[in-house]
Amino acid sequence: xxxDSLRCCVRQxxxxxxxxxxxxPRASKNALCGLQGEELKVRxxxxxxxxxxxxxxxxxxxxxxxxxxxxxxxxRGHSSRHKQIRVAACTAAEVRKVLxxxxx
Numbered sequence: 035x036x037x038d039s040l041r042c043c044v045r046q047x048x049x050x051x052x053x054x055x056x057x058x059p060r061a062s063k064n065a066l067c068g069l070q071g072e073e074l075k076v077r078x079x080x081x082x083x084x085x086x087x088x089x090x091x092x093x094x095x096x097x098x099x100x101x102x103x104x105x106x107x108x109x110r111g112h113s114s115r116h117k118q119i120r121v122a123a124c125t126a127a128e129v130r131k132v133l134x135x136x137x138x
Contacts, residue, residue: 037134042072046126052109053119059087064094066136088112099124099132
């Protein structure tokens with residue numbers, strides 16, 4: 035898989051980058067699992083209760099991308115496994131490169 039294969043799930047928005055993810059809660063460890071359809075599959079240890087998985091998802095992506103937690107937010111899918119994450123202060127190309135390095 036190359037960084038260009040992540041174009042289906044990492045897109046440049048107006049000013050921010052949008053990432054389509056499929057979240058698997060209650061996993062044994064936090065990890066990126068690759069692509070599933072046109073979404074990036076991510077496993078999180080947190081249960082999907084009271085927004086805990088959403089909070090962990092934002093924190094996980096902030097740590098991966100090396101940006102502040104306040105730059106990462108859930109745009110869509112607060113109560114769904116299918117989410118769209120908004121990342122401020124990073125271009126889509128930068129995000130694709132970092133995610134590609136994590137997946138290989």
